[in-house]
Amino acid sequence: MIEVRGLVKAFGLLPVLRGLNLSVERGAFVALLGPNGSGKTTLMRILAALSKPTAGTVTIGGWRLPEEAAAVRAQLGVVAHQPLLYDGLTARENLEFYARLYSLSRENRAARVDEVLARVGLAARADDLVRTFSRGMQQRLAIARAILHRPHVLLFDEPYTGLDQDAAAMLDALLGDIARDGHTIVMTSHDLFRARALSTHVAILSRGQIGYYERSAAIQPQELPALYAEVTGAASVR
Amino acid sequence: MTLVDSPARPSRLLTGMTILAVVMFVAATLMALFYAPTDQQGHVQRIFYMHLGAFMGGALAFLIGAVASALYLARRQKRWDTLALSAIEIGLVLSGFNIVSGAVWARPIWNTWWTWDPRLTSAAVMWLTYAAYMMLRNGIEDPDRRARFGGVYGIVAFTSVIFTTVITRVRPDTIHPVVVGPSPQNAQGSFEINSSAMTVTLVFNIVTYVILALTLIWHRVRLEELAERVQQIKVRMFSR
Amino acid sequence: MTMTETAQSTSQQTAAPRALKTPFWRAMIALAAKDLRIEVRGRELINAMLLFAALSVLIFSFALELDRTARETSIAGVLWVTVVFAGMLGLGRSLAAEKDRGNLDALLLAPVDRAALFFGKMLSNLLFMLVVALLLVVLSTVLFNVSLFKPWLGLVIVLGTVGFATVGTLLSSMAVHTRARETMLPILLLPVSLPIILSAVRASTAILTGAPQEDWIAWPQLLFAADLILLALAYVLFDFVVEE
Numbered sequence: 001m002i003e004v005r006g007l008v009k010a011f012g013l014l015p016v017l018r019g020l021n022l023s024v025e026r027g028a029f030v031a032l033l034g035p036n037g038s039g040k041t042t043l044m045r046i047l048a049a050l051s052k053p054t055a056g057t058v059t060i061g062g063w064r065l066p067e068e069a070a071a072v073r074a075q076l077g078v079v080a081h082q083p084l085l086y087d088g089l090t091a092r093e094n095l096e097f098y099a100r101l102y103s104l105s106r107e108n109r110a111a112r113v114d115e116v117l118a119r120v121g122l123a124a125r126a127d128d129l130v131r132t133f134s135r136g137m138q139q140r141l142a143i144a145r146a147i148l149h150r151p152h153v154l155l156f157d158e159p160y161t162g163l164d165q166d167a168a169a170m171l172d173a174l175l176g177d178i179a180r181d182g183h184t185i186v187m188t189s190h191d192l193f194r195a196r197a198l199s200t201h202v203a204i205l206s207r208g209q210i211g212y213y214e215r216s217a218a219i220q221p222q223e224l225p226a227l228y229a230e231v232t233g234a235a236s237v238r
Numbered sequence: 239m240t241l242v243d244s245p246a247r248p249s250r251l252l253t254g255m256t257i258l259a260v261v262m263f264v265a266a267t268l269m270a271l272f273y274a275p276t277d278q279q280g281h282v283q284r285i286f287y288m289h290l291g292a293f294m295g296g297a298l299a300f301l302i303g304a305v306a307s308a309l310y311l312a313r314r315q316k317r318w319d320t321l322a323l324s325a326i327e328i329g330l331v332l333s334g335f336n337i338v339s340g341a342v343w344a345r346p347i348w349n350t351w352w353t354w355d356p357r358l359t360s361a362a363v364m365w366l367t368y369a370a371y372m373m374l375r376n377g378i379e380d381p382d383r384r385a386r387f388g389g390v391y392g393i394v395a396f397t398s399v400i401f402t403t404v405i406t407r408v409r410p411d412t413i414h415p416v417v418v419g420p421s422p423q424n425a426q427g428s429f430e431i432n433s434s435a436m437t438v439t440l441v442f443n444i445v446t447y448v449i450l451a452l453t454l455i456w457h458r459v460r461l462e463e464l465a466e467r468v469q470q471i472k473v474r475m476f477s478r
Numbered sequence: 479m480t481m482t483e484t485a486q487s488t489s490q491q492t493a494a495p496r497a498l499k500t501p502f503w504r505a506m507i508a509l510a511a512k513d514l515r516i517e518v519r520g521r522e523l524i525n526a527m528l529l530f531a532a533l534s535v536l537i538f539s540f541a542l543e544l545d546r547t548a549r550e551t552s553i554a555g556v557l558w559v560t561v562v563f564a565g566m567l568g569l570g571r572s573l574a575a576e577k578d579r580g581n582l583d584a585l586l587l588a589p590v591d592r593a594a595l596f597f598g599k600m601l602s603n604l605l606f607m608l609v610v611a612l613l614l615v616v617l618s619t620v621l622f623n624v625s626l627f628k629p630w631l632g633l634v635i636v637l638g639t640v641g642f643a644t645v646g647t648l649l650s651s652m653a654v655h656t657r658a659r660e661t662m663l664p665i666l667l668l669p670v671s672l673p674i675i676l677s678a679v680r681a682s683t684a685i686l687t688g689a690p691q692e693d694w695i696a697w698p699q700l701l702f703a704a705d706l707i708l709l710a711l712a713y714v715l716f717d718f719v720v721e722e
Contacts, residue, residue, distance in 0.1 A: 045722070048587060049587075050583060050586055050587065050722060051722040052721065052722060070499045070589045070591075071589070073587060073588060073589040074499070074589040076587070078584075078587050080580060080583065082579055082580035082583075083579070083580075084579065084580050084581055084583060084584035085579070085581070085584075086512070086516060086579075086581065087579070088516040088519055088520045088522075089512070089515065089516060089519075093512075093515065097508060097512045098584075098588070100500075100504065100505075100508035101500060101505055101508055101509075101585070101588040101590055102500060102588060102589065103500035103501065103504060103505075103589075145584075
């Protein structure tokens with residue numbers, strides 16, 4: 001579903017991604033791990049067609065980036081660490097606005113908005129201003145926004161940022177539920193155990209490349225910290 | 239490809255141009271001061287040769303800046319951005335000299351350093367527009383974005399300057415004399431180019447300032463590329 | 479990827495990307511409607527702009543001691559300076575609101591023509607400016623007893639605000655990415671919008687003093703030309719502002 005070949009991204013003279021290769025099959029849930037500055041967010045922004053690669057090829061669902069960006073965008077849902085919502089609008093108004101941007105037809109719009117609101121457990125608060133929502137509720141609404149247009153691929157960039165335990169547990173359940181829909185998912189995270197538990201594959205980013213890629217089931221949870229330190233350790237020396 | 243042939247020393251062509259520019263600049267100034275005849279305005283009229291020369295050099299630099307901005311956006315090659323920045327900096331220097339020399343001339347002729355005449359205003363606005371361009375660049379950290387925004391603003395600024403210039407030509411109420419071509423009705427301090435010595439001096443001054451502008455821009459580009467090279471070496475040293 | 483694979487993937491799905499894109503007008507209207515809805519609910523921006531405009535007119539009337547004759551010749555200048563400054567107040571806030579919570583990214587994630595995003599934003603900015611201008615027209619008529627309700631003046635106000643909103647939206651979308659953006663916006667915007675402000679003031683003054691039409695008709699024509707050029711420039715250049 002996602003094919004990345006020889007991806008290079010440099011900011012000015014500083015290369016962040018150095019010839020990165022990644023192949024994600026349809027329906028996989030990849031947890032992307034790596035220390036700060038390893039290029040996780042940069043990679044996510046390129047996959048989301050927000051940033052152009054310096055070199056290399058990226059295809060998502062057969063569409064090439066950046067040439068066919070519009071087609072990629074239409075089948076992509078993104079949740080970032082910021083909720084990307086408008087404070088001054090209600091939950092429903094936020095979703096309706098995005099539904100219009102994704103050209104959902106007028107008839108389907110209201111029904112689909114109700115459906116995703118129920119899905120993330122916000123049906124009761126649909127007509128309250130987002131300003132009054134807790135951080136966890138905002139993040140759930142952000143997920144509703146991301147799945148609104150039934151995208152094939154979901155990108156989650158640190159979705160757990162700023163959530164308390166209860167909200168995080170709720171997000172766990174929600175992500176597990178969404179993963180069962182057959183979306184292809186890439187999620188960046190700092191939480192090794194949570195990432196392994198949710199995902200089907202674990203990828204560790206190091207020195208601007210994928211330093212490790214394995215099925216989650218093949219990794220013992222207790223081995224993960226040592227493995228992570230080993231893969232990224234080489235990078236932290238520099 | 240860079241314009242720098244050897245990192246330490248300028249190319250032979252640039253050295254030649256530099257010598258030519260300096261010699262011509264001295265000659266042009268001497269011509270304006272001694273060769274050209276005095277007219278009824280007295281010696282102060284001699285400023286005119288440098289005044290128009292600096293304007294032409296500045297205008298050419300801004301034109302290069304606009305073209306380079308557009309080329310950067312189209313091609314995304316760093317060197318076009320470097321050229322745009324360099325040209326606009328040199329344009330600021332020359333058009334600044336144009337404004338100051340105009341003020342020096344205006345003091346005895348119009349009896350004031352400055353007046354809110356449309357032509358003077360448009361020259362001042364041109365200078366301020368490009369000063370804003372420099373401010374914009376200084377306000378952005380990311381080099382990629384700095385170049386992109388510089389390109390966009392470079393094009394918008396040039397369009398606006400052209401428009402302002404057109405507007406000031408539409409207005410008949412300027413007091414600024416036009417020496418080449420018909421002067422406006424209420425122009426004050428007009429004079430005529432009525433001897434071949436004056437014409438020769440004027441043409442020579444304009445050519446000199448054009449060559450001066452090009453030479454300075456080239457030097458500025460080289461400086462920027464050398465600074466970049468230093469940066470590159472630094473990055474390579476630290477990322478080892 | 480090999481050549482044949484590339485050829486296959488493009489031949490299979492050639493026409494599709496266009497169809498997947500949200501229509502230009504729909505995206506543009508959706509964005510402008512969203513801004514209006516937030517504004518109708520909170521009225522944060524428009525209240526600040528209107529209050530600023532009213533204060534500015536009062537301060538001008540003290541500072542310039544607008545007597546009967548001075549009014550006719552300087553009221554247009556007061557009007558436009560106020561619209562420009564109130565407009566900048568709105569422009570800065572409107573784009574900062576998109577940038578600060580990352581909403582600009584969310585807009586860019588949508589399968590929408592970048593230009594549609596620009597024109598949606600420009601449309602809402604324009605509407606706010608027109609509301610301010612309308613208030614000023616009413617206010618000046620009441621306070622200075624100079625009737626500003628003239629069809630030609632209305633046209634000049636629309637032409638002037640269209641040009642200013644266009645270049646203002648373009649430049650404020652750059653200014654939000656700079657350090658000290660509140661000071662950056664006026665520095666970038668004022669010199670570049672001078673042709674528009676100048677033509678609009680000249681035209682308005684001539685209309686208000688009742689000069690014959692052939693004396694000033696060139697100004698609205700210039701304004702119209704400036705608007706067209708700026709709209710075309712913004713259409714082309716906005717892509718370069720938002721893409722990384």
